[in-house]
Amino acid sequence: MSQSIAEKLSRKAVQNCEIYVAEKRGTLPNEIYLDTNENPYVGPFNLNLAVNRYPEPQPAEIIARYAKYLGVDTDEVLATLGGDLAIELLIKAFCEGKKDKLLYCPPTFGMYQVTCDLFEVETVKVPLLEDFSLDVEGILNNLEGVKMVFLCSPNNPTGNVIDAVSIERILEATKDRAIVVVDEAYIEFSDIESFAKRVKEFPNLALVRTLSKAFGLAGIRFGFAVGCAPLITVLKRAISPYPLSVPSIAIAEEALSDAGIEVMRDNRQKLLASKKALIEALNAESFVETIYPSESNFILVKLKDAKGAYEFLKAQGIFVRYLSSPSLQSCLRISIGLPEEHKVLLKTLRQFYQ
Numbered sequence: 035m036s037q038s039i040a041e042k043l044s045r046k047a048v049q050n051c052e053i054y055v056a057e058k059r060g061t062l063p064n065e066i067y068l069d070t071n072e073n074p075y076v077g078p079f080n081l082n083l084a085v086n087r088y089p090e091p092q093p094a095e096i097i098a099r100y101a102k103y104l105g106v107d108t109d110e111v112l113a114t115l116g117g118d119l120a121i122e123l124l125i126k127a128f129c130e131g132k133k134d135k136l137l138y139c140p141p142t143f144g145m146y147q148v149t150c151d152l153f154e155v156e157t158v159k160v161p162l163l164e165d166f167s168l169d170v171e172g173i174l175n176n177l178e179g180v181k182m183v184f185l186c187s188p189n190n191p192t193g194n195v196i197d198a199v200s201i202e203r204i205l206e207a208t209k210d211r212a213i214v215v216v217d218e219a220y221i222e223f224s225d226i227e228s229f230a231k232r233v234k235e236f237p238n239l240a241l242v243r244t245l246s247k248a249f250g251l252a253g254i255r256f257g258f259a260v261g262c263a264p265l266i267t268v269l270k271r272a273i274s275p276y277p278l279s280v281p282s283i284a285i286a287e288e289a290l291s292d293a294g295i296e297v298m299r300d301n302r303q304k305l306l307a308s309k310k311a312l313i314e315a316l317n318a319e320s321f322v323e324t325i326y327p328s329e330s331n332f333i334l335v336k337l338k339d340a341k342g343a344y345e346f347l348k349a350q351g352i353f354v355r356y357l358s359s360p361s362l363q364s365c366l367r368i369s370i371g372l373p374e375e376h377k378v379l380l381k382t383l384r385q386f387y388q
Contacts, residue, residue, distance in 0.1 A: 050151065062351035066378055068369040069353040071190070071220075071332050073250035075301035085280045092270075093283045099290035100258060104230040104243075109263040112270065113286075115277045117219050117244035117257035122149050124240055124259065125182065127272040128213050129155040134181035139168060141359050143190045143217065161361065166192040166326065170200045174207050183208060186217040188224050191357060191367040193328030195226050205236045213265075215240045222248030222302060224329035233262045240265055247331055249289050249298050254282040305331055309370045315380055321387040323364070332369045338387070340364040346386040352379055 059065060092113055101108045114120040129136055131154035138146045139160050150157050158180055160172040166189065173183065183204060187196040196216075205214050216229055218241050233239055241260040246252040256278065259269055278286075288294050309331070316322045316335060321343075324336040334357075337343055344356040344366060355367040368379070 057348070057353050059353070065351040065353065066371065066375045067353050068371050068375065068379065069355045069367075070252070071247060071330070071367075071369045072252045073247060073301065073305065073331060074372045074375070075250050075304060083280050083284055087280070088276050089278055089280045089283050091273075091275055091277070093278065093287070096283060096287050096290060099287065103290060103295060104228065104260065106230050106233065106260060107263070110233055110260055110266060112259040112266050112273070113278060114257045114259055114273070116246065116255040117217070117242045118145055119273075119277065120242045120257050120259040121145055121184075121215075121217070123269050123272050124213065124215055124242075125149050125153055125155060127268050129153065129181050131155055135179045136182045136184065137173060137176060137180045138184040139173070139186075141166075141189075141191060141357070141362055142184075142186045143219075146184045162189075162192070166194050168196050168200050170203055173204055177208060177212065180208075180212050183212055183214045184217065185214065186219075187226070188220040188328070188330040190220065190330070191332070191334055191355065191362070191365075193326060193330045193332060193334050195224055195329050198227065198229075201229065205239055209236070209238050213238050213240055215242060217242040219244045220247055220330040222298070223306065223331050226329070230260050233260060233265075237262045237264065245286055245289060248302055249294075250301060251285060251289060254279075254285050256282050256286045305370050308373050308376065309333065311373065312368075312370065312376045312380075315376070319380075319383070319387075321383065332367050334362070334365055334367050336365050338364070340366050343383060343386050347379070347382055350382050352382055354379075 057069060059067065096113055097108050097111050101111050114123060125136065135156045135158050136150050137158040137160060139162050141162065147157060158176050160169050160176055163169050185196055185201060188194060201216060208214055216239065218228055221228055229239060230241055239261060242257065243260060244257040259266065313325055313333060316325055321338045322335060323338060326334040328334065341356060344354060347354055357365045357367055
């Protein structure tokens with residue numbers, strides 16, 4: 035088949051990028067979605083909006099509310115189209131294609147590699163250790179030519195956190211040579227301290243944050259980059275003029291009100307209780323080999339015949355994430371849903387393994 039003119043003229047990096055394909059939903063009644071780490075709890079939002087006008091490029095009220103929530107200054111926060119755009123902006127702003135390198139630690143969030151491929155930034159991979167902890171010495175020994183380091187805490191898909199001392203060591207080692215990005219998308223589900231209040235202390239530190247997870251707003255695509263004021267100024271040069279929609283801004287503003295934050299915290303407690311109950315139920319099953327420690331809104335579970343279980347669940351309209359990398363063989367990542375959804379999940383798994 036002959037190549038289209040669009041394909042022929044596109045950049046090689048784009049030609050080599052695979053199109054992201056999500057699992058097809060909505061084909062069976064009463065489907066259960068436990069595959070994309072969405073939050074099943076969300077508050078009501080009443081919108082009466084004038085959408086015929088462009089929104090504020092950086093909505094002042096949201097920036098103020100989120101800065102207050104994090105305990106930082108307003109010039110240390112940039113609102114973005116989801117956490118994914120924050121990741122893209124950081125790479126685009128700081129990494130020269132075909133010259134600079136970015137280091138990350140698999141297994142972790144796949145968009146780090148995808149975005150590097152798109153911008154032709156070479157990657158250096160320092161795999162997590164067998165217990166999924168960070169190989170700090172491996173990172174420190176592989177910083178030659180590295181312009182950016184990505185750390186994910188809590189990490190997706192393993193669910194564990196990185197201790198503060200390890201992050202501090204990497205920040206100190208890279209302070210004059212690289213930006214260290216800590217992806218804190220899932221941090222509200224953990225008990226660890228955010229590094230947000232330390233961005234003045236570490237001018238080479240940037241954080242990726244989102245309203246998609248704990249705030250239950252995956253559908254509005256609202257995230258943040260956090261860093262010292264000079265770093266945020268650099269990112270502002272690379273961001274599009276109007277990255278956020280009027281409805282998204284309105285919902286985010288309500289979510290970041292005192293009442294909205296209280297709703298988020300209440301929902302967090304319900305979700306963590308639901309996670310604890312699911313882990314206890316799974317631990318009682320003979321087909322479960324390992325449930326890894328998790329400080330996020332998902333769990334990583336090693337099962338007998340995980341691939342077969344995944345396919346069986348999918349056929350029944352229950353979506354989880356099957357993981358196929360060498361270090362995650364026979365594992366499923368299961369997002370925490372509603373208690374009644376977990377009951378159906380467990381019942382269906384028992385049917386498969388009986």
